[in-house]
Amino acid sequence: MKKASIISVGNELLNGHTVDTNSAYLSGELFSIGIPVEGVYTVGDDISSILRAMNLSAGDTDVVLMTGGLGPTDDDITRQGFAKFLGRELQFHEELFEKIEDFFVRRDLKMPEKNRIQAYIPAGAKAISNDVGTAPGIMAGLKDKLFFAMPGVPSEMKKMFRESVLPELERFGRGQAVAVKKLKCFGAGESTIAEMIGDIMMRGRNPLINCTVSYGVITLHIIAEAEDKGKALKMAEDDERRLRGILGELIYGMGEQSLAEVVGQELARQHKTIATAESCTGGLLAKLITDIPGSSKYFLQGLVTYSNAAKIKELEVSAELIETYGAVSEEVASAMAGGVRKTAGTDFAIGITGIAGPDGGSEEKPVGLAYISVDCGLGCETRRFIFSGDREFIRFRTAQTALNMVRLRLKT
Amino acid sequence: MKKASIISVGNELLNGHTVDTNSAYLSGELFSIGIPVEGVYTVGDDISSILRAMNLSAGDTDVVLMTGGLGPTDDDITRQGFAKFLGRELQFHEELFEKIEDFFVRRDLKMPEKNRIQAYIPAGAKAISNDVGTAPGIMAGLKDKLFFAMPGVPSEMKKMFRESVLPELERFGRGQAVAVKKLKCFGAGESTIAEMIGDIMMRGRNPLINCTVSYGVITLHIIAEAEDKGKALKMAEDDERRLRGILGELIYGMGEQSLAEVVGQELARQHKTIATAESCTGGLLAKLITDIPGSSKYFLQGLVTYSNAAKIKELEVSAELIETYGAVSEEVASAMAGGVRKTAGTDFAIGITGIAGPDGGSEEKPVGLAYISVDCGLGCETRRFIFSGDREFIRFRTAQTALNMVRLRLKT
Numbered sequence: 001m002k003k004a005s006i007i008s009v010g011n012e013l014l015n016g017h018t019v020d021t022n023s024a025y026l027s028g029e030l031f032s033i034g035i036p037v038e039g040v041y042t043v044g045d046d047i048s049s050i051l052r053a054m055n056l057s058a059g060d061t062d063v064v065l066m067t068g069g070l071g072p073t074d075d076d077i078t079r080q081g082f083a084k085f086l087g088r089e090l091q092f093h094e095e096l097f098e099k100i101e102d103f104f105v106r107r108d109l110k111m112p113e114k115n116r117i118q119a120y121i122p123a124g125a126k127a128i129s130n131d132v133g134t135a136p137g138i139m140a141g142l143k144d145k146l147f148f149a150m151p152g153v154p155s156e157m158k159k160m161f162r163e164s165v166l167p168e169l170e171r172f173g174r175g176q177a178v179a180v181k182k183l184k185c186f187g188a189g190e191s192t193i194a195e196m197i198g199d200i201m202m203r204g205r206n207p208l209i210n211c212t213v214s215y216g217v218i219t220l221h222i223i224a225e226a227e228d229k230g231k232a233l234k235m236a237e238d239d240e241r242r243l244r245g246i247l248g249e250l251i252y253g254m255g256e257q258s259l260a261e262v263v264g265q266e267l268a269r270q271h272k273t274i275a276t277a278e279s280c281t282g283g284l285l286a287k288l289i290t291d292i293p294g295s296s297k298y299f300l301q302g303l304v305t306y307s308n309a310a311k312i313k314e315l316e317v318s319a320e321l322i323e324t325y326g327a328v329s330e331e332v333a334s335a336m337a338g339g340v341r342k343t344a345g346t347d348f349a350i351g352i353t354g355i356a357g358p359d360g361g362s363e364e365k366p367v368g369l370a371y372i373s374v375d376c377g378l379g380c381e382t383r384r385f386i387f388s389g390d391r392e393f394i395r396f397r398t399a400q401t402a403l404n405m406v407r408l409r410l411k412t
Numbered sequence: 413m414k415k416a417s418i419i420s421v422g423n424e425l426l427n428g429h430t431v432d433t434n435s436a437y438l439s440g441e442l443f444s445i446g447i448p449v450e451g452v453y454t455v456g457d458d459i460s461s462i463l464r465a466m467n468l469s470a471g472d473t474d475v476v477l478m479t480g481g482l483g484p485t486d487d488d489i490t491r492q493g494f495a496k497f498l499g500r501e502l503q504f505h506e507e508l509f510e511k512i513e514d515f516f517v518r519r520d521l522k523m524p525e526k527n528r529i530q531a532y533i534p535a536g537a538k539a540i541s542n543d544v545g546t547a548p549g550i551m552a553g554l555k556d557k558l559f560f561a562m563p564g565v566p567s568e569m570k571k572m573f574r575e576s577v578l579p580e581l582e583r584f585g586r587g588q589a590v591a592v593k594k595l596k597c598f599g600a601g602e603s604t605i606a607e608m609i610g611d612i613m614m615r616g617r618n619p620l621i622n623c624t625v626s627y628g629v630i631t632l633h634i635i636a637e638a639e640d641k642g643k644a645l646k647m648a649e650d651d652e653r654r655l656r657g658i659l660g661e662l663i664y665g666m667g668e669q670s671l672a673e674v675v676g677q678e679l680a681r682q683h684k685t686i687a688t689a690e691s692c693t694g695g696l697l698a699k700l701i702t703d704i705p706g707s708s709k710y711f712l713q714g715l716v717t718y719s720n721a722a723k724i725k726e727l728e729v730s731a732e733l734i735e736t737y738g739a740v741s742e743e744v745a746s747a748m749a750g751g752v753r754k755t756a757g758t759d760f761a762i763g764i765t766g767i768a769g770p771d772g773g774s775e776e777k778p779v780g781l782a783y784i785s786v787d788c789g790l791g792c793e794t795r796r797f798i799f800s801g802d803r804e805f806i807r808f809r810t811a812q813t814a815l816n817m818v819r820l821r822l823k824t
Contacts, residue, residue, distance in 0.1 A: 012624040014449045016440015017594075017633065019433050023454065028428020037426045039461060042435065042452035049451060056468075072603040073623060074615060107798050112603040132801045153625070155805050203487075212429045221429070276695075276716075282702025283688075283695035286716040290694025293770055293803060295718070301726065302716030304688075304698045310713040310756065314726075344722065358705055391705060 002173045004030050005057030006040045007050070009068035009078050010152055014044050022067045022157055029161065031223075033170055034178035035063060045069055050081030054147070058085075062145050063169060068152030070135040072114040078149050082138055083122035085147075090120040096127055100134050128164045132156050137164065146172055178225050179232035181240050184253045185218040186404050193218050196246055200239070207239045215396050217259070252407055259403040260288040266410045267298040267348070274406070275344035276302040277315055277336040279327065280354035280370065285399040301344040305336065315339030326365070328353050333371035334380045341375045348409070349375045350402050351382075356391045370398040374405045381405065413637070414585045416442050417469030418452045421462060421480035421490050422564055425454050434479045434569055441573065445582055446590040446637070447475060457481055462493030466559070470497075474557050475581060480564030482547040484526040490561050494550055495534035497559075502532040508539055512546050540576045544568050549576065558584055590637050591644035593652050596665040597630040598816045605630050608658055612651070619651050627808045629671070664819055671815040672700040678822045679710040679760070686818070687756035688714040689727055689748040691739065692766035692782065697811040713756040717748065727751030738777070740765050745783035746792045753787045760821070761787045762814045763794075768803045782810045786817045793817065 006026055012018040020042060027037045038061050043049035050069070057064040069078030083090045097119035104111040121127050121138050128137030128148070133156040138149040148165050150157045185193060190213050194201060197220075201209045207224035220243060224235035244251055253262045267274055276285050276299075286302030289295055305311040308327055312319050317335040325331040336351030354370030361367035366386060373382040383405065387397045418438055424430040432454060439449040450473050455461035462481070469476040481490030495502045509531035516523040533539050533550050540549030540560070545568040550561040560577050562569045597605060602625050606613055609632075613621045619636035632655060636647035656663055665674045679686055688697050688711075698714030701707055717723040720739055724731050729747040737743040749763030766782030773779035778798065785794040795817065799809045 010624075011622050012633075013436070014439050014452070015443040015592075015622075015633070015635075016436050016438075017624055017631070018626075019431065019436040021431050024425070024428050024431040026428075027426050031427040038456070039465075040420075040426070040432075040452075040454035042454070044450070053451075071625075073606045074613060075622065103800070107800065112601075112607050114603040114606060132805070155802055159802065210427075210429055278695075281699075282707070282711075283690075283698025283714050283716065284702075286695025287693075287699045290696075290716070290718065291804065291807075293768075295694070299694075300719045301722040302695050302714075302718070304695065304702070304714030304716070306702065306708050306714070307712045313755070314713065343725070392703070395703075 002035045002063065003038045003061040004035050004063035004065060005038055005061045007053045007057060007064065007066040008040065008042045008152075009045060009050060009066060011044045011075065013042050013068070022152065022154055025154070025158065026065055026067070026161065029166065030063075030169070032178065032180040033166070033173055035169060035173045045075040045077055047077055047081045047084065050078060051085055054081065054085040058142070058145055058147075063172065064145070064147045065165070066147075066149040067157050070118070070137070070149060070151050072112065072118055072134065079117075079120060079122070079138060082125070082140070082147070082149050086122050086125070086140055086142060088123040088125075091123045092120050093127065094119075096121070096136055099129070099136070103134050128160055130156060130160055132159055139165070139168065177227060177229045177232040178223065179229065179236040180224075181222040181236045182255050183220040183222070183240065183243055183247075183251050184255075184257055185220065185247060185250045186216060186252050186259060186400065187250050188218070190218055193220075193247065193250070197243065200242065207235050209239070215393065216400055249408065249411065252404070258288070258291070259400055259407065261292050263403050263407050263410070264289065264292045264295055264298060266407065268294070270410065272348060272410075273298050273300050273346040274348040274350070275300050275340045275346040277340035277349065277351045278302070278304050279306060279311070279336070279352060280356040281352050281395050281399045282306060284395050285350065285352060285402055288399055288403065300346050301340070303340050311336065315343070328355055328365055328369060328371065330371050330373075330382045330384060333373040334375070334382045337373040337375035337380055341377070347377060348406060350406065351375070352398060352402055354394075354398055356394050356398075358391060368394050370394070370401075372398065372402045372405060374402070374409055376409055381409065414447045414475065415450045415473040416447045416475035416477060417473045418449055419462070419465045419469060419476065419478040420452060420454045420564075421457060421478060423456045423487065425480075426456050434564065434566055437566070437570065438477055438479070438573065441578065442475075442581070444590065444592065445578070445585055447581060447585045457487040457489055459489055459493045459496065462490060463497055466493065466497040470554070470557055470559075475584065476557070476559045477577070478559075478561040479569050482530070482549070482561060482563050484524065484530055484546065491532060491534070491550060494537070494552070494559070494561050498534050498537070498552055498554060500535040500537075503535045504532050505539065506531075508533070508548055511541070511548070515546050540572055542568060542572055544571055551577070551580065589639060589641040589644040590635065591641065591648040593634040593648045594667050595632040595634070595652065595655055595659075595663050596667075596669055597632065597659060597662045598628060598664050598671060598812065599662050600630070602630055605632075605659065605662065609655065612654065619647050621651070627805065628812055661820060661823065664816065670700075670703075671812055671819065673704050675815050675819050675822070676701065676704045676707055676710060678819065680706075682822065684760060684822075685710050685712050685758040686760040686762070687712050687752045687758040689752035689761065689763045690714065690716050691718060691723070691748070691764060692768040693764050693807050693811045694718060696807050697762065697764060697814055700811055700815065712758050713752070715752050723748065727755070740767055740777055740781060740783065742783050742785075742794045742796060745785040746787070746794045749785040749787035749792055753789070759789060760818060762818065763787070764810060764814055766806075766810055768806050768810075770803060780806050782806070782813075784810065784814045784817060786814070786821055788821055793821065
């Protein structure tokens, strides 16, 4: 079985300024194609450290993935380290230079002289194109092993990995069979889900069921191993069916799907439209909905009515209602949903009011309290929640819960 | 100068299920007390990998901090690896066992037999108490070097580090002084800023100037070393003054400040209010503004007018204007800002329209095109940008640029 190492390069990773999320992303991707990562080396922008990590990695594993240190400034020296490791010189490539220059020209900018260095790659290595930034990646083979250098900026790295590196690795690692399925759940805690599933989550079982949690989204990873891909896939599918039987509508999607994506797909499929009226989430719900390309088909309008005046003027929530029940109340949430549904003329509308903290809570209305209302024209469903965590967590959990309420409503 | 290595232990770190945030935390803490981290090794739950990482770390540095692998289950073998590295046996400690038992008793639970292993530590090593979990930490000295093992659960690790490990390290590293300042910049690219700064960014210089980039925010880290803290601080301050002289208003803040925070503080200080009208950013700008606690003081209202109908109805943008210039145009951005400023009755208003992609672009109006308009009552400033990257990046860059325009306007 082929194995991989990761080398994360950058002083910012060694002084606490940046959390290395790249290696977790790459580990997961490599794991899912059956090339497990044996180790990660995090080193500074320093040639000898890069060289040593490359030598150690090459000694242990078949694939070495580096991220970071391909920028235009003097401290970016991954390409020099790469060349030294291969025992080759850096070569200037006119066509890479033109691409970099073009990157600036298209933005009506003059290319800084510093960026010229990015047109150099080690002799005999292959440049990997970068559509979203200036730094091309580098790929080279040495003694039946594959070496890659990618930018450290996560968005650039991910795009380059998916489009150019992953296909190379799939070819390279062929012969092993691992099938991975991810089931995304929302609406119950990790321990509740673990109890529902029971023995299937046992360690050492094949398929292995792993569970990860992020902001209330529980992801169940089904990892099946077998002699061939078909058999592994069948094992994973059998487990998927079993888990779906147990968890039912707690499962909202698969793979990398977000709640906003699933809700959006269903709205589009049913030719329905939606609008939002937010107070404590302050635009986050609209942001999550519009994260999805093509959301303009179903998302018509969002209102962030942070002040009471805006709630009254924009949503026709009556001042008396706010006076009687308070801005954070079931009544106001429901009036907000109704108000925005009317003004936007949509099929569905969401109203959210709550206390995101850290201040503004009271005994009766604590930080984390949220009222979420979904109006579908045939009536309003309003629910009360108390979420715990910091401001960011409470806001995100509130917005996600609102999307989940719409998801369940769209099913009926 | 004393140096440190970090070893993060755990299979979950090598299959993409967990992002290692511990090493960034520890790196930052060590950096701030003048014991820089030279490298981080991430290894699986495997004795030989742990041993090799300990040997490499001990070869390079004076302090080795391990996290993870101290749990009660069979795959937790950091203590065995630690003992093997020291060439000593694991010894059972009655008083540790009682503490672990007591942890369960206090929770009305019976201690599982598996937890007994946590009462073993290498002969001659010192146990570090853990108030929030069952696993004690381990500390040992060998040949003038210090080795620590801590739990992998971030909350347990941080508490143990702060209370027990940090004081040991401060004693150990005494005599070095490091001062760090972070300058946050926005409005120019990394290479432009590097060219403006020139030689000051040279490697090996003291203070060292490091540069990191995240979504258009450039952070310059000034890292000064000297015999004592006062001198180091003075050196960092001198460099800060110099950089401020060169970069001027490109510097928007210090430390961990976000653009939204700086803009919010200035709005509050000047007793001004703001409202937003967003198209392509879909609520993200309002979300960033309301990420800041207390933003209700100055943020009154946000409109996400995704559809043309919403732009016309909510913002009184004329249908003719949209017809003539298109929804993505300077004219519409400016009408959106003016419209929301009027309806919300604020001092400032931002209007954004653009094409976030991945679809919807044309030769004349490509993906990444954005018009941002800031209306302050005395006239509207509208600027045109072309951002590159994926949808997420374009949206974030657009929202950040809008905040930066308000920041500069608030200065005048």
